[in-house]
Amino acid sequence: MSEFExxxxxxxxxxxxxxxxxxxxxxxxxxxxxxxxxxxxTDLVMEGTDFTFPQTxxxxxxxxxxxxxxxxxxAMAGIPTAAFVSVALPQARGESFAEAFFDGLLDLADExxxxxxxxxxxxxxxxxxxxxxxxxxxxGKKAITRSGAKPGDKIFVTGELGGSILGHHLTFTPRIExxxxxxxxxxxHAMIDISDGLAADLHHLLGASNVGAVIxxxxxxxxAAAQQLVSGERENxxxxxLTVPESTASERLPSALGAPHVLxxxxxxxxxxxxxxxxxxxxxxxxxxWPGPTKLTCLGEITSEIGCWLQGADGAKHPxxxxxxxxRFS
Amino acid sequence: MSEFExxxxxxxxxxxxxxxxxxxxxxxxxxxxxxxxxxxxTDLVMEGTDFTFPQTxxxxxxxxxxxxxxxxxxAMAGIPTAAFVSVALPQARGESFAEAFFDGLLDLADExxxxxxxxxxxxxxxxxxxxxxxxxxxxGKKAITRSGAKPGDKIFVTGELGGSILGHHLTFTPRIExxxxxxxxxxxHAMIDISDGLAADLHHLLGASNVGAVIxxxxxxxxAAAQQLVSGERENxxxxxLTVPESTASERLPSALGAPHVLxxxxxxxxxxxxxxxxxxxxxxxxxxWPGPTKLTCLGEITSEIGCWLQGADGAKHPxxxxxxxxRFS
Numbered sequence: 220m221s222e223f224e225x226x227x228x229x230x231x232x233x234x235x236x237x238x239x240x241x242x243x244x245x246x247x248x249x250x251x252x253x254x255x256x257x258x259x260x261t262d263l264v265m266e267g268t269d270f271t272f273p274q275t276x277x278x279x280x281x282x283x284x285x286x287x288x289x290x291x292x293x294a295m296a297g298i299p300t301a302a303f304v305s306v307a308l309p310q311a312r313g314e315s316f317a318e319a320f321f322d323g324l325l326d327l328a329d330e331x332x333x334x335x336x337x338x339x340x341x342x343x344x345x346x347x348x349x350x351x352x353x354x355x356x357x358x359g360k361k362a363i364t365r366s367g368a369k370p371g372d373k374i375f376v377t378g379e380l381g382g383s384i385l386g387h388h389l390t391f392t393p394r395i396e397x398x399x400x401x402x403x404x405x406x407x408h409a410m411i412d413i414s415d416g417l418a419a420d421l422h423h424l425l426g427a428s429n430v431g432a433v434i435x436x437x438x439x440x441x442x443a444a445a446q447q448l449v450s451g452e453r454e455n456x457x458x459x460x461l462t463v464p465e466s467t468a469s470e471r472l473p474s475a476l477g478a479p480h481v482l483x484x485x486x487x488x489x490x491x492x493x494x495x496x497x498x499x500x501x502x503x504x505x506x507x508x509w510p511g512p513t514k515l516t517c518l519g520e521i522t523s524e525i526g527c528w529l530q531g532a533d534g535a536k537h538p539x540x541x542x543x544x545x546x547r548f549s
Numbered sequence: 550m551s552e553f554e555x556x557x558x559x560x561x562x563x564x565x566x567x568x569x570x571x572x573x574x575x576x577x578x579x580x581x582x583x584x585x586x587x588x589x590x591t592d593l594v595m596e597g598t599d600f601t602f603p604q605t606x607x608x609x610x611x612x613x614x615x616x617x618x619x620x621x622x623x624a625m626a627g628i629p630t631a632a633f634v635s636v637a638l639p640q641a642r643g644e645s646f647a648e649a650f651f652d653g654l655l656d657l658a659d660e661x662x663x664x665x666x667x668x669x670x671x672x673x674x675x676x677x678x679x680x681x682x683x684x685x686x687x688x689g690k691k692a693i694t695r696s697g698a699k700p701g702d703k704i705f706v707t708g709e710l711g712g713s714i715l716g717h718h719l720t721f722t723p724r725i726e727x728x729x730x731x732x733x734x735x736x737x738h739a740m741i742d743i744s745d746g747l748a749a750d751l752h753h754l755l756g757a758s759n760v761g762a763v764i765x766x767x768x769x770x771x772x773a774a775a776q777q778l779v780s781g782e783r784e785n786x787x788x789x790x791l792t793v794p795e796s797t798a799s800e801r802l803p804s805a806l807g808a809p810h811v812l813x814x815x816x817x818x819x820x821x822x823x824x825x826x827x828x829x830x831x832x833x834x835x836x837x838x839w840p841g842p843t844k845l846t847c848l849g850e851i852t853s854e855i856g857c858w859l860q861g862a863d864g865a866k867h868p869x870x871x872x873x874x875x876x877r878f879s
Contacts, residue, residue: 244757247625249588259684261669294577295576352682410576427575
């Protein structure tokens with residue numbers, strides 16, 4: 220199968236949708252003008268870091284490649300519209316691998332009404348690399364950034380945290396719908412998706428907003444997978460062993476601060492839940508009127524004093540470092 | 550150096566420009582609404598295929614990564630605005646490599662008034678992969694596609710072809726300004742940039758337009774580098790040995806059809822010149838009023854009969870196959 224045969228196969232598989240005026244097959248795609256701001260995000264995933272084969276199927280790898288970008292659009296409270304997919308495909312895996320990868324990706328795109336508008340298909344003798352750029356527009360009046368948190372804001376998180384290595388990092392549902400519901404209900408001040416880890420991404424939000432925070436250790440919603448992982452059940456489980464970003468030394472946080480699964484949930488990456496802040500009045504409104512079904516949890520509060528603190532059940536506060544994943548270049 | 554330190558370094562290096570409302574550092578970039586159509590193109594380049602080290606510097610690799618995308622925007626007769634850069638950086642090459650790569654890329658971005666609006670920085674123990682998505686808008690009333698060629702149109706090419714391996718594929722100037730001048734002067738019917746090879750990209754244009762063409766072999770503008778390459782001078786030259794896409798068997802074309810350097814120019818990729826068609830009246834206008842300095846050459850004519858023909862000096866026509874580069878997946 221040649222590059223152009225693969226592109227033809229993808230073209231036939233893609234459902235054309237607005238705002239696309241011209242899609243796959245020219246030197247660039249053409250999208251209709253819009254009176255809304257344009258959201259653009261891009262994420263690159265790599266075999267060996269974001270997934271491994273054969274532990275993961277190419278369908279799930281394709282799904283994840285798109286899903287991480289949808290999660291970034293959700294973090295801006297955006298509606299996704301068009302995706303551009305560039306791949307370096309491992310030659311040795313052949314055409315069925317390429318088709319399965321795009322199948323998984325396009326199934327999720329269809330689910331979220333996203334059109335595959337273009338891309339670049341390459342092959343080489345190295346592991347799979349996929350780079351996706353996703354366009355969208357704000358669901359509400361404006362995009363929600365990381366930088367709008369105010370002292371006194373309540374800090375919320377969607378869903379449950381930790382243990383994503385057991386499967387969630389491949390099968391998670393990007394929180395597009397939850398973000399849309401949130402901005403319809405309340406004035407979201409700041410938002411980020413948890414990709415590097417709760418503690419790390421909270422630090423990103425605090426840094427961008429130039430504020431601090433106190434998090435209640437016993438309020439952190441721990442996933443069943445996190446508990447399973449920490450209690451060692453994983454060794455006996457049928458869960459696939461996947462290579463995913465390891466958190467940087469959760470041991471650095473004094474164990475006095477929480478049970479091991481709390482520390483894990485604080486530092487584990489790839490939850491792809493939304494972390495956001497709203498004023499106290501909106502926090503009450505959410506707690507009364509949030510329709511679900513995705514759980515919302517209030518974790519703590521934004522402070523004017525810079526710094527990030529984890530408060531134990533005994534009331535004692537301990538500094539919370541930005542535990543989580545980051546790439547190192549040297 | 551960590552991922553976030555590199556991002557900070559890039560942020561300080563980037564010049565913010567319209568239409569950017571929010572750039573590097575959040576979950577997505579935010580661009581101002583526009584009443585013009587949006588052009589989006591994406592290209593992925595790989596160490597070992599698009600360049601090799603140390604034969605190429607990281608600056609030139611960064612430059613090329615951006616330039617190939619600018620060439621796609623030029624092919625739509627577009628003005629580039631914002632770029633998104635995702636990289637998988639080879640860990641072992643360290644931070645100076647990463648900085649040099651972005652330096653080369655950002656110098657070219659500045660030259661073309663393009664803002665680096667976002668991206669994704671990753672590191673791994675494999676060769677460099679860079680995926681760039683470029684946004685823009687049509688310079689004229691509309692984007693020029695591959696599909697508008699009409700029987701009787703004259704076929705033109707900018708610049709000279711062949712021999713890009715000797716350096717041009719790294720140092721070429723994307724034809725943004727030439728495309729802008731063209732759509733200001735005449736009604737360009739169809740356009741493509743030559744990345745896979747003149748013959749291959751002509752076939753793309755003909756297929757999209759559902760027409761045929763006759764090309765005059767003796768009109769093909771041959772670069773000095775192509776002549777040098779074919780006459781074997783390269784062996785003695787100081788030109789860097791670079792691994793670039795090899796054309797697929799130019800030997801397949803009967804040598805009777807042209808001198809070796811003509812066959813080379815027909816099939817060699819990475820010229821990044823513009824191939825376009827205009828009506829006969831506009832062709833005359835271009836030949837009289839084209840201001841230069843980039844050379845324009847009329848190569849032949851579009852026919853209603855499907856097929857692509859190369860006509861020799863003796864008047865004999867031979868079928869011209871889509872010689873050029875394509876990736877194979879199996």
